[in-house]
Amino acid sequence: MEFKKVTISLPKVLYAEGIQLIDKGFFSNFSDLVRSGIRSEFKELQPVIKDFDERTIYGDKELIAGVKESMAESRSGKGKIVKAKDVDNYFEAL
Numbered sequence: 001m002e003f004k005k006v007t008i009s010l011p012k013v014l015y016a017e018g019i020q021l022i023d024k025g026f027f028s029n030f031s032d033l034v035r036s037g038i039r040s041e042f043k044e045l046q047p048v049i050k051d052f053d054e055r056t057i058y059g060d061k062e063l064i065a066g067v068k069e070s071m072a073e074s075r076s077g078k079g080k081i082v083k084a085k086d087v088d089n090y091f092e093a094l
Contacts, residue, residue, distance in 0.1 A: 008034070 010018075018033050027033040073079050 018027075018030060021027055021033060022029060027036065070079070
């Protein structure tokens, strides 16, 4: 396995807690602790990443185009006035 050296900055308290875990034998060294933490985070994020990848994500251009289209529809009278309560109910139902 090839390794890449990385430099990180940590709050002193977090560093001290890491050293305590190493001293108690939970990790062989600080690199081992950091790698383990990153692996754990990646594992936990997998369902979120999968869900994120499966959804349609709009880029800036598509989002701006959609807003402009909505504004044009509103100006031409095609828009619909929606009460804040209806918007809240819509988002709660998602």
